[in-house]
Amino acid sequence: MGIKHLFKQTSGWLYLNSSVGRNQLHGAGVILMLHRVLSNDRAADLPHRNELCVGPKAFDHLLGWLTRHFDCVPxxxxxxxxxxxxxxxxxxxxxxxxxxxxxMNAFPLLLKHQVPASIFLSSDFIGSRQRFWWESISETLWGTHGEEPRMHLIECLQQAGRPLPGLLDNADADRRSLALLRFVQSLKTLTADELNRLTDECPTDSMPQALDWQQVRALENSGLVRFGPHGASHAILTGLDDCTLAQEIRRSRDALQNGCNRPLPVYCYPNGDNDARVRQQVADHDFPFALGTTTGIYRGDSEPLALPRFGVSQRVARNPQLLSWRIYRGARA
Structure with a gap:
């Protein structure tokens, strides 16, 4: 463990357990942002999965740590x-x-620790076989589906003017995975149609990637989980014209109202992207709150339509003291 890493862990622990830290956080709220809980931790360790994925052991460890230091609330x-x-x-x-x-993987651990959660649905994907483009492209390029689909997608990317960087042939798995993470992030500048075409060139998974409505209702009936909208098509809202933006927000809102008993009055921006125009549209569709991806503590005086959250990666879930360090920095901001 590096000195810098150890310093952050120690400082974070001292902050949470000091009178100064307790006073600063009194009455405050910390909102955590997660995405996936995979079936094993080794799969979540690689950089191209690490930011959006945690493993079950790491998630179990995180939940235990949270219940010792916080009131885990809806x-x-x-x-x-x-x-x-x-x-x-x-x-x-x-x-x-x-x-x-x-x-499949997160809820049993939430139930074990009796920790509530909110899940924000990209509603077009729920109950369908439509795929999240970043997952299909990154796993195909990683070789999860075999070499032939990988080479086919590489050829399609070259035709689209997005050739792979040389580092994606690196023998070191961590370096190759990090290069893949950066490359997939660079594809966010493509249009939704271009990304959908590339996704269609990836192998079809045997199981849908998203929840279905039966699972949504079962989780909601547990009393531990509530749901809110995360866009309909997961389009980046700031890139849509006014008419398409309104349709995207309305379609996701209506899907949750039809599919859930008590949908949250909270919108969640895909990729966290929002601006004044998007926030106004969200407000016009009767959402008093919306979640962004900026880091910070919620004290009740934050912009309600751009609420701060702390992202949780596999690395942070394994070492929650790193989260306490980030909370310490966020409380000072």
Whole structure:
């Protein structure tokens, strides 16, 4: 363990356990952002998965750590508190996209620790075989589906003017995975149609990537999980014209109202991208709150349509003291 890493862990632990830290966090809320919980930790360790994925052992460890240091509460208990502030800071878990593994791998651990969570659904994907482009492209390029599909996709990317960097042939798995992460992030500048065409060139998975509505209702009926919209098609909202933007927000809102008993009055921006125009449209569709991806503590005076969250990667889930360091930095901001 490096000195810098050890310093962050120690400082974060001291902050959470000091009177200064407790005073600064009194009445505050910490909102965490997760995406996926995979079936094993080794798969989540690679850089191209690390940011959006955690493994079950790491997630179990994170939940145990959170329950020792925080009051784990539903998101709305932070946004619209009905009780007096407790002596411990509050934390709420949110999951973006609506991955199938939220039900298969995350929920049993949430149930074990009795930690509530909010899942934000990209509604077009729920109950369909439509795929999340970044997952299909990255795993195909990683070789998960074999060499022939990988080479075919590489050829398609070259034709689209997006040739792979040389580092993706590196023998070192971590370096190759990091290069893949950066390359897939660079594809976000492509249009939705271009990304869909590339996704169609990837092998069809045997199982849908997203939850279905039966799973959504089962999780909701547990009383531990609530759902909110994360766009319909997961389009980046800031890139849409006014008419398409309104349709995207309305379609996702209506899908949740039809598919859930108590959808959250909270919108979650795909990729976190928002601006004044997008926020106004979200407000016009009767959402008093919306989640972004900027880092910070919620104290009740934040912009309600761009709420801060702390992202949780596999590395952070394995070492939650790193999260306490980030909370410390966020509390000072």
């Amino acid at each position: 998101l709305m208990d932070i946004l619209q508190p009905t009780q007096r502030p407790s002596k411990r800071p509050k934390v709420a878990l949110t999951f973006d996209d609506g991955w199938r593994d939220n039900a």
